[in-house]
Amino acid sequence: SIPSESRQLWQKFGVKEFGGKEEFQQEFIRHVETTLARSIYNCDDLAAYQAASQAIRDRLIVAWNKTQQKHTTKDRKRVYYLSLEFLMGRAMDNAMLNAGIKDITKSGVADLGFKIEDLLEQEPDAALGNGGLGRLAACFIDSIASTNYPGWGYGLRYQYGIFKQRIVDGYQVESPDYWLTFSNPWEIPRYEIQIDIMFYGYTRKYTNDDGKVVHVWEGGEQVQAVAYDVPVPGYGTETTNNLRLWASKPTREFDFEKFNAGDYESSVRESQKAETISAVLYPNDNFYSGKELRLKQQYFWVAASLNDIVRRFKKTHRPWKEFPDQVAIQLNDTHPTLAVVELQRILIDMEGVEWDAAWNIVTNTFGYTNHTVLPEALEKWPVPLFTNLLPRHMEIIYEINLFFLQKVEKMFPKERDLLARVSIIEESTPQQVRMAYLAIIGSHKVNGVAELHSELIKTTIFKDFVTIYGPDKFMNVTNGITPRRWLHQANPKLSDLIASKVGSYDFLKDLNLLKKIEPLAHDPKFQDEWVTIKKFNKARLAAHIKQSNGFEVNVNALFDVQVKRIHEYKRQQMNIFGVIHRYLSIKAMTKEEKKEATPRVCIFGGKSAPGYYMAKTIIKLINAVSEVVNADADVGDLLKVVFIADYNVSKAEIIVPASDISQHISTAGTEASGTSNMKFVLNGGLILGTVDGANIEITREVGENNIFLFGHLAESVEDLRHKHRFSDVPLDPNLEKVFNAIESGTFGDPNIYVSLISSVTGSDYYLVSDDFQSYLDAQKLVDQDFKNKDTWVSRSITAVANMGFFSSDRAIDEYAESIWNVEPISME
Ligand code: C3B
Incomplete structure (x- = not known):
């Protein structure tokens, strides 16, 4: 080590923090x-x-x-x-x-x-x-x-x-x-x-x-x-x-x-x-x-x-x-x-x-x-x-x-x-x-x-x-997430607004302090600021979509997001089948009915493992549906489908703050926790999800009025799978209509989707058919509730106020x- 007479010199020239x-x-x-x-x-x-x-x-x-x-x-x-x-x-x-x-x-x-x-x-x-x-x-x-x-x-x-x-x-x-x-x-x-x-x-x-x-x-x-x-x-x-x-x-x-x-x-x-x-x-x-x-x-x-x-x-x-x-x-x-x-x-x-x-x-x-x-x-x-x-x-x-x-x-x-x-x-x-x-x-x-x-x-x-x-x-x-990256960095305006009410940025170190904004859930001025920030974040994402996908989306529409690795157990296939069902419903609507409908932008993103055939087929179907729906003049602003390529952490930082609804819809018992569910809610989006992983604890924290849950419970999964294997379970009728549309070539060459469809009509290991009606019902509720702007924003604020538990600081303290x-x- 350095002799003591030299140390002063070292200290004198040692690199310091920036003075300014x-x-x-x-x-x-x-x-x-x-x-x-x-x-x-x-x-x-x-x-x-x-x-x-x-x-x-x-x-x-x-x-x-x-x-x-x-x-x-x-x-x-x-x-x-x-x-x-x-x-x-x-x-x-x-x-x-x-x-x-x-x-x-x-x-x-x-x-x-x-x-x-x-x-x-x-x-x-x-x-x-x-x-x-x-x-x-x-x-x-x-x-x-x-x-x-x-x-x-x-x-x-x-x-x-x-x-x-x-x-x-x-x-x-x-x-x-x-x-x-x-x-x-x-x-x-x-x-x-x-x-x-x-x-x-x-x-x-x-x-x-x-x-x-x-x-x-x-x-x-x-x-x-x-x-x-x-x-x-x-x-x-x-x-x-x-x-x-x-x-x-x-x-x-x-x-x-x-x-x-x-x-x-x-x-x-x-x-x-x-x-x-x-x-x-x-x-x-x-x-x-x-x-x-x-x-x-x-x-x-x-x-x-x-x-x-x-x-x-x-x-x-x-x-x-x-x-x-x-x-x-x-x-x-x-x-x-x-x-x-x-x-x-x-x-x-x-x-x-x-x-x-x-x-x-x-x-x-x-x-x-x-x-x-x-x-x-x-x-x-x-x-x-x-x-x-x-x-x-x-x-x-x-x-x-x-x-x-x-x-x-x-x-x-x-x-x-x-x-x-x-x-x-x-x-x-x-x-x-x-x-x-x-x-x-x-x-x-x-x-x-x-x-x-x-x-x-x-x-x-x-x-x-x-x-x-x-x-x-x-x-x-x-599990938990760091509020530094997933709130302050990804959503600086929301973080600033919260800080202005909490009195400091201390909530970034002690996330339970978010609780202090709960009394403001019904405060009209605070609600206005909250909504303005969500709009801003949606516009930021819309600009990104314009740049990467080349088309415009309406920022007043409900932004519905599912971004994560593509996997059959995460059920992006159920989501896109739901989108097709929505498309068919819109096509059947009268002018009057269309006026009442809630416009949606359905946003997908995620990578498939290079050798995972079924996941790659799901990506293809999403893009095929996107092409047909987005070009259909009957649909107009009521439905847009977007696949954002190359989903990664930096894109998540833009996408997460822009959601109204995000989907976490794994077959019950298959998603160990999920962590993006936490990120979306922390940024004021509500969840449409199954009773799985951390969705359950999120429900407990934010209250069941502030989340849209659906589907069979984990305890029923084994029995349902058994039924599929040993008896003829009829296909959900709405899903059948969706498959008919695919098979009749509405979204291009139907041969591409044969194995995707037969995975559901066959053993349906991920219970897509079993959960489909309940999924559509939950979606309908989302459409209705989104129209009531006041309640929606107060639910959003209440949810954020109760997300303190999901800081990774808490998880690390427990470990x-x-x-x-x-x-x-x-x-x-
Ligand atoms: C994931 C699980 O799939 C998620 O439910 C969970 O939230 C995260 O881990 C973090 O715990 N997971 C993964 O990404 N890769 C694996 N090989 C196994 C689990």
Whole structure:
């Protein structure tokens, strides 16, 4: 470290927070002229964005350093959030807000000839995630920093995020998202942090001089993990935490033997292969695909992260048994479950800890969050593939399983079936490693993400484990969203209006303060301001639609939005069938009836996994309907159908504040929580939804008068499915009319939609026909109620006032208290 006589000098020249606008401007110009090597003559919006973000980033790094210094000296327990996805979106606006320098930057760039809005538009989304799970991780790390917990995220630095979606001839077309074209100012490469990671090879054991059996794993392929750090600034606090993303690099530039032998090409190919590990995000949401490269990604990321965490722990010179007092690790779904095995391996093979002591440390360190009950999403790795890639880990899994099954057998000696049911190894051909079971066995707490979901995992997929461990191991932590991005940034006017009534922006840190606006729900002046802001947001979205889709929509119409990944269980097909029903009804209306009808703009958006045929067919149908309906002069303003291409976080920030109604209409029991439902209501839109996921708790908070619920309950789903399988259930008559229209070619070639229709007329696994009448009834109610502007706006205000519970700050406090046992460290 630096000698004390030099320290004064360091302190004198140390980089400080901005004193004011001029300092920002000075830094901005310095970055334009030196970092970017540009000048006043060739500084465009992109260069200005880069310079401004460099200046902001420098300040984040100052706060980051201070925080890490503080956390190290305080020497308290930290939490590590392991997630294969962090769907961050753009960083600049959030960094300005959280660092409290929005005004300085805004007027600073204005003086220099730029508009802040134009600069913000230059930033590509960091789209390192698919949907809800990845965005939840992003909200969570924002909250961990904002509530002053010492916590890091660990993930992968994909070179290609989620693909970009274009619509060509009504179909989804994917193109790669190379988001790192221009250097990324929001990351700090840590080339000095390089960790060797091994795959393949073989295992060997021998007895050492102390008579102890030692296991070694050797002879495999090696790659290097390099760290990239992304500062995560908390809102209204000095705390700036870290998101560490790993990139894969070859260990040696070249295979020298091959290189010298003149085989230049294959030596380069080898080195390039290493880089493919972190090259691309798998584009499946709620679906497991079983590819070897995916397992490689998982191990690469988990091994690098644990190496880092263990190294940090070892610096404190504590005994191993204190590891769980210093470290909590949360597994975001089963994707990082290998961490359980890797930590056990480090402890027993590398550190010489006895098996039982090691296993005790492991289970006290990990917590596991389950995000889905869908069978097709549960990870299971074929044993042969696993053994080949990670031979030592496979051995350890067999041991873990053996000890676990012995324990179960002792507890329930007569239940042979139980052993087969709960074994980590599924006895199929080939055998499979059940990752969720491994995660449960390796963790001290297992949680679901909304009340219904947490109940369902206890009574269905993990039932046997409740029998074995008792109910206390299983709990609920309902998801949340960060109000910084999803209220203040996305909807600044609403945030300002609320602040003017609440007296400050404190509600962005304590969302329960929203309750203070409830008495204003019937105040005509407040209602007027509320409506004006909604109109403004609808106009902003309408302008976006004009630009991207090329047509106008009426901002006085009811904006009805369903944006999320396209999935049969999320039932966008039911929505578009409902739209067709509406279209047919309008066509049958008299002039008088048309005058009474409520005009609608039906807005869809979302990506389909590239290999998901049914989801792609749904997208095609939406676009086909849009083309016919929007061009039909009989319909006029009464109905417009919009598909917004390439739905992502930045588009969500424009779409969410503009809804009157948003749809969250999954088959009951299939959507674990949903989080966009929370975002829409927080922005004054009402929900049309099923009794599923967090819709249930939203209903409890906002009151059942302020939400439109419909459909069968989760408890009936199994019976209904059974009926479809074993008897002839008649198709809903309205749905039949819809299918007739499709089949008669109203929306183009009907052959395209054959399998989509037969999925409903056949087994109807997602119960579209069963719920259709109830859905139409709910829609009718929406149409009627929307006409009564006064009640509508008071419902909207009341709903927002009661959304405090859904802040991710609350969710993080619950995790910290009941799973992680970590405490905040204040920077003061
Ligand atoms: C999602 C679920 O589908 C959502 O209901 C839930 O709100 C979020 O996770 C966050 O908990 N999910 C996902 O996006 N990807 C998965 N593989 C599994 C669940």
